[in-house]
Amino acid sequence: MNAIKQVGAVTAMGLKTIPTRLSASLVIVLGMACAVGALISIMSLSAGLMRTIEGTGRTDRAIVLAQGSLYEFGSSLSRANVATIADAPGIKKDRNEKPVASAEILAYASVVKKSNGLDGFVTVRGIGPEGMALRPEMKLISGRMFRPGRYEVIVGKSAVAQFVGLDAGKKVSLPQGDWTVTGIFESEGSARQSEVVADAVCGHAGECL
Numbered sequence: 001m002n003a004i005k006q007v008g009a010v011t012a013m014g015l016k017t018i019p020t021r022l023s024a025s026l027v028i029v030l031g032m033a034c035a036v037g038a039l040i041s042i043m044s045l046s047a048g049l050m051r052t053i054e055g056t057g058r059t060d061r062a063i064v065l066a067q068g069s070l071y072e073f074g075s076s077l078s079r080a081n082v083a084t085i086a087d088a089p090g091i092k093k094d095r096n097e098k099p100v101a102s103a104e105i106l107a108y109a110s111v112v113k114k115s116n117g118l119d120g121f122v123t124v125r126g127i128g129p130e131g132m133a134l135r136p137e138m139k140l141i142s143g144r145m146f147r148p149g150r151y152e153v154i155v156g157k158s159a160v161a162q163f164v165g166l167d168a169g170k171k172v173s174l175p176q177g178d179w180t181v182t183g184i185f186e187s188e189g190s191a192r193q194s195e196v197v198a199d200a201v202c203g204h205a206g207e208c209l
Contacts, residue, residue, distance in 0.1 A: 060092070061134065073106055094133060102128040105200050109174055111163040122159050122166070124174060125192075126200030138192060143168040143183030148199045151176065154183040156193035172196060 064085050069075035077085075085091075086101040094100055105126040113120045129148065132138060146152035153174075155166045165171075171178040179198060187193045 072104075077103070079103075094130070098130070100130050100133050102131040102134045103200065104128065104131065107175065109172055109196060111165065111172075114162060114164055120163060122163055122196055123194070124153070124172075124196045124198060126198050128200055131197070131200075135187070135192065137188045137190065138185050138197075139187075140183045140185050143181075146182050146197075146199060149201070150199070151179045152182045153179045153196050153198040154185050155181050155196050157184050157186050158193035159196060160184055162194070166196070174198075 063072065064077070065072065065075040066077055082101075082103040086099040086103075092100045107124045107126070108121045109124050111120050111122050112118070127134075132145075140154065141157065143154070146154055151174075153172055155168075155172075160166045166181060168181050168184055170181045172181060173179075185193075185197070
């Protein structure tokens with residue numbers, strides 16, 4: 001009984017002193033809430049980024065970079081090297097016995113963010129004839145595919161949601177002039193959904209991008 005009385009007395013004393021400790025207690029509670037909220041936000045951002053990265057890669061697909069390059073923008077391969085890689089043993093073939101490989105080129109396009117009206121950049125990916133076969137997860141959800149040899153592009157739905165002027169029928173300012181958006185695609189939530197995709201070669205003009 002004495003123990004119970006002591007606990008009751010201590011509890012009552014603590015409750016009586018709450019008015020005198022209210023400000024300090026609120027500061028501590030608010031500080032802890034802010035810290036927990038920041039931690040949850042960082043963890044959510046990290047989880048979303050990991051899902052995007054994991055969704056972009058596949059076990060049956062590889063990216064070949066030039067020696068010493070750590071990422072695609074820093075890599076440059078000659079046409080001869082591209083042909084050698086495409087004909088290498090182990091490269092998947094389609095029904096016509098053509099290698100499912102895509103020699104690609106990357107560039108940036110200047111765009112405007114819908115969120116704040118500030119300038120931003122979107123990745124423009126020029127793909128080869130087998131570029132879509134290499135990425136079966138990329139599917140058009142509106143419009144049509146760009147025509148090879150034309151100044152046309154398709155745009156990922158995440159890029160459309162984030163930037164101004166990327167809707168179907170709009171013009172995107174790229175090297176060699178304005179390119180027409182012919183379609184919108186999705187890619188199972190992968191990083192491709194934030195890109196603009198075009199033909200890597202335009203007719204007799206050589207590399208488009």
